[in-house]
Amino acid sequence: MATTLERVKKITAELLKIDIAMIREDSRFVEDLGAESIQSIELIAAFDEEFDIEMDEDEALAVKNVSDAARFIDRYVDG
Numbered sequence: 001m002a003t004t005l006e007r008v009k010k011i012t013a014e015l016l017k018i019d020i021a022m023i024r025e026d027s028r029f030v031e032d033l034g035a036e037s038i039q040s041i042e043l044i045a046a047f048d049e050e051f052d053i054e055m056d057e058d059e060a061l062a063v064k065n066v067s068d069a070a071r072f073i074d075r076y077v078d079g
Contacts, residue, residue, distance in 0.1 A: 004051075004077070005070040011046045012066065015039060025067040032065075043069075051077055 002010070005025065013020035016033055029035040035043065044060045047053075047069070053076040063069045 003070075004074050005067065007050055008047065008066055008070045008073065011050055012043065015043055015046055023066060026065055028065045029069075030064070047073055053077060 009020055009023045012018075012023055012029070012033065016035055016039060018033060023033065027033055029040060029043065040061060041057070044055060044057060047060075048055055051073055053073065055072070055076055060072065063072050
């Protein structure tokens with residue numbers, strides 16, 4: 001089973017249509033990966049579906065980079 005971080009990278013690459021190799025743990029969704037505001041919301045929905053969770057949208061939108069997203073998701077999965 002892939003780690004949360006690996007799954008976050010895979011979903012991000014697919015949604016933003018970028019090479020997964022371009023995504024590092026400290027990559028910021030907007031500044032480094034070019035996510036637009038609508039894509040940020042789409043990412044949250046994709047993470048919700050992938051991990052079978054329901055994140056608080058306002059809190060999730062405050063998450064700025066890939067590793068923070070993985071830790072944020074782990075709080076929901078482990079909680």
